[in-house]
Amino acid sequence: GENVEQHPSTLSVQEGDSAVIKCTYSDSASNYFPWYKQELGKRPQLIIDIRSNVGEKKDQRIAVTLNKTAKHFSLHITETQPEDSAVYFCAASAGFQKLVFGTGTRLLVSP
């Protein structure tokens, strides 16, 4: 089955810096790659997703890139703000099969 690895487990940046979180997946059939943000005490919520027919997707300060050949995808956050502090989870699935999550990255943005 699918296995998703996520790095780093923790990431500390200064406000205004960029943050990058990386994930690798094992199942070449996977074609859907969402990213979830979980703020303290709250439920995970989708912030951006990408499908395997595109290599990059942007939404304001966040972007996701996908390298199908290498089977890895990354979340990029530019101009980080304290409210970006949260735990971020990547995930992968093949079509509408089971969504498999990474282990999470705790991002801390210091003012």
Next chain:
Amino acid sequence: GAGVSQSPSNKVTEKGKDVELRCDPISGHTALYWYRQSLGQGLEFLIYFQGNSAPDKSGLPSDRFSAERTGGSVSTLTIQRTQQEDSAVYLCASSSRQGSAEAFFGQGTRLTVV
């Protein structure tokens, strides 16, 4: 429309007692997941239901844990003979087989075993 609803929000139980946690998925969502999240930790997969297919139970940590989904909608996670290490937030999520494959999470049930 309503999102994923879980009940109760909080549950305190004595060690050795059985508990039932309920999840009401978004109407029409065929996929339903249960996860466990200990304080400061990641999402531990427990079980996955997809339509009428046999559930993927590969994440259940012991035979004290079981789950069912009646009528393809509401799901109940049952923990028998609870132990202190079962204390965690239990999250339910659902997704559709049409359109986006996005998983929507409930607010979770915080279980405390004393």
